[in-house]
Amino acid sequence: MREEPAVDIVGLVKRYGPKTAVDGLDLSVGRGTVTAVLGPNGAGKTTTVETCEGYRRPDAGTVRIFGLDPVANAPVLRPRVGVMLQSGGVYSGARAEEMLRHTATLHAHPVDVDLLIERLGLASCGRTAYRRLSGGQQQRLALAMAVVGRPELVFLDEPTAGLDPQARRATWDLIRDLRDDGVTVMLTTHYMDEAEQLADDVAIIDGGKVIARGSPEQLCRGGAENTLRFIGRPALDLASLLKALPADSTAAELTPGSYRVTGKVNPQMLATVTSWCAQNGVMPDRISVERHTLEDVFLELTGKELRA
Numbered sequence: 001m002r003e004e005p006a007v008d009i010v011g012l013v014k015r016y017g018p019k020t021a022v023d024g025l026d027l028s029v030g031r032g033t034v035t036a037v038l039g040p041n042g043a044g045k046t047t048t049v050e051t052c053e054g055y056r057r058p059d060a061g062t063v064r065i066f067g068l069d070p071v072a073n074a075p076v077l078r079p080r081v082g083v084m085l086q087s088g089g090v091y092s093g094a095r096a097e098e099m100l101r102h103t104a105t106l107h108a109h110p111v112d113v114d115l116l117i118e119r120l121g122l123a124s125c126g127r128t129a130y131r132r133l134s135g136g137q138q139q140r141l142a143l144a145m146a147v148v149g150r151p152e153l154v155f156l157d158e159p160t161a162g163l164d165p166q167a168r169r170a171t172w173d174l175i176r177d178l179r180d181d182g183v184t185v186m187l188t189t190h191y192m193d194e195a196e197q198l199a200d201d202v203a204i205i206d207g208g209k210v211i212a213r214g215s216p217e218q219l220c221r222g223g224a225e226n227t228l229r230f231i232g233r234p235a236l237d238l239a240s241l242l243k244a245l246p247a248d249s250t251a252a253e254l255t256p257g258s259y260r261v262t263g264k265v266n267p268q269m270l271a272t273v274t275s276w277c278a279q280n281g282v283m284p285d286r287i288s289v290e291r292h293t294l295e296d297v298f299l300e301l302t303g304k305e306l307r308a
């Protein structure tokens, strides 16, 4: 029998009064993968994740976590699912290390708390009251609390927002280790490099729907135009090059002898450019292909204007 996905969202709708925050969203997350959910502010990411966590009920559609309803089956799911809360629900006078040790005792097979404290750089603030921790320390403690119970699935809502570069790296390493241990990770982020570095799968959400889905490589390859550059002798006849290329390509001489060709850059296009060079007695120097980044793809899909 096929294993249930860790997260299976079908036709999810969630409204706040007249506002439809999630509008028929479908998303399935395979076990043991890291899925990054990206989207502009207000796209519906947090609402979706909170519905998966069982904090909100769908207005329509279904959400299943390991095949179970996150609200009705909350007691069964609680030990299997780690949730990184953004500061809410914490008694602010409690000390960081006490909180983590206490959380560990609530689980049957917690991870080594000392090791976790060391890995997330929490040793120096272990005796500090929660309310006196810096934003980054609170963030790291929240991550530690989410994973200390050795969950099978973790939800991380913007896990590295506001962290310094060292803490970001430590968080990334921890997430990679979770994946290597077979844990499923679903995270939201505004950092495209984070998604590129960590995610097996990316879902771009806009207007409460998934508008693109795939590995970072697939998303960067598909749809988006790419650029090919080369150096040749000045004033080449680009009109004849354009005739050899697909209709949606462009070719320009940026500075004398420096050329840029855009379009669907694939092996065929590269072959067309180099054979055109050969026919015209041009030795293309420093020929290079620039791939679009995930940020380029994201902006292309979601637009460059600021949202209201």
Ligand SMILES: Nc1ncnc2c1ncn2[C@@H]1O[C@H](COP(=O)(O)OP(=O)(O)OP(=O)(O)O)[C@@H](O)[C@H]1O
Binding pocket: 016, 019, 020, 021, 039, 040, 041, 042, 043, 044, 045, 046, 047, 048
């Ligand atoms: N409790 C609420 N009451 C009313 N409207 C809400 C509530 N929570 C979210 N919304 C609205 O629902 C929409 C989706 O919000 P959500 O927080 O899910 O987006 P998001 O993608 O996580 O955004 P961000 O990147 O800014 O965190 C937004 O328009 C937001 O204003």
